[in-house]
Structures are given as structure tokens and as C-alpha cells.
Amino acid sequence: MSKILALDYGASRIGVAVSDLRQTVAFPREPLLNNSVWEKDLDQIIQTEQITKIILGNPLNQQGKPSEQSQIVKTLRDKLERELGVTVELIDERYTTVQARRNFNLAKIPTRRQKGLIDSAAAQIMLQMYLDRNN
Template identity: 40%
Template structure:
């Protein structure tokens, strides 16, 4: 499972059982129910590892949001006991936006921010799976 963590929303993507393909699943509100909602998805999809996007600065250094993501990942790890790995998420939202423009026909649907979040999570997971298989 991968998570594209944001202050308002968290995009979620998972893999197929053979860990070959990544696909966007949902976008969760970043509220007091976030961890409980993620735990439900962990059970539903039999998740054994979680990848969370680490929003690094352009030069590769940690950003202020990186600290928030690290804190969130610790809380989630404590709640679920599953291995969590932080990965560089630079450019994933931009790539997701381009993918949506190419595949979603109507402008109204393209403006759905949740669509970008869950597709960014899928792009992160695809990249992770590709690197892992090499």
C-alpha cells in the first residue's frame, strides 16, 4: 500500500496480489478517523508493507512537511505494526495531474483533487515496485 499524505487528504493505492501493478483505491480525509480508516484498508487488502511519500525539497533536503509525515508514519506504525518506508515523492502530484489530463475526458472530473492524490499514491507505488524488481 502507498499513501500520498497531505494536510487535507491522503491518497491511497495498492498492488495486485503478485505486486506487479499499482492502482489508485481511494482518497481519505485527513481527520481524526484517518488512522482507523487506513487500518480498515490494511485489513481489506491484506497489506504487509506501507510506502509513504516523503515531500523532500527540490534539493533533496527534508521539508517542514517531511517532519509531519515522519510523525504520522510513527503513529501509523504503532497502530498497525506493519513495516513503513518513506520514499521520495517529488513530482508525483505533477505526474498524476498529467496522467489525469490524458485519461479523464471532462474538465470537471479533472479538477477533483482526490483523484490527483490517489493517482500520486499509485505513481509512487509503481516506482517503488519497479525499483524493487531491478
């Protein structure tokens, strides 16, 4: 088997999570800064981890309809597939950040420290839901 990567795309940071080889467990990675080199950093992760598929969070609204941000994410999906040669699947990311924040609060992780971790924790939740649904 191969690994799957999940991205929680945001304006300043991009949360990253990677599955194990058996595609049963998701692990958070250091988030990427959304800057001019983030795609190069992503490509390096894809090569190093031997990623064959990317799960990209689609920010639907509360009614499950595409949000304004959804079009940006769809354009990003098309670009990543074209430039990186990896299949990119959109999945519903609603409430993953809320759940990640709740988990951090239960673990008593200070809010200040959560800021740098929350995006990748949301990506981990999203990827784990995907893995559970497909295994």
C-alpha cells in the same frame, strides 16, 4: 506474496494505492479524508487487503532535502508503525502529483474531476515506481 499500500499524505486528503499480490502493479483507491477517523479507515483497508507494508511519500524539496512537511510525515510513519504494526517506508514523492496531473490532462479529464482523484493517482505513481525498482 502480500500486498503493499502507498499513501500520499495531504492536509485535506490522503491518496491511497494498493499493489496486486505479486507486487507488480499498483492500483489507485478512493482517497481518505484527513479527518478524525482516517486512521481507522486505513486500518480497515490494511485488514481487508492484508497489507504487510506501507510506502509513505516523503515530501522532499527540489534539492532532495527534507522539507518542513517531512518532519510531519516522519512522525506519522512512527505512529503508524507503532499503532498498526505494519512496516512503513518513506520514499521520495517529488513530482508524483505533477505527473498525475499531466496524465489526467493528457486523458482530457476535467480539472474539476481531477481534484478528488489526484492524490490517489500520485500514490499509485509512487507505488508503481517502488514496485518497478524492487522487482
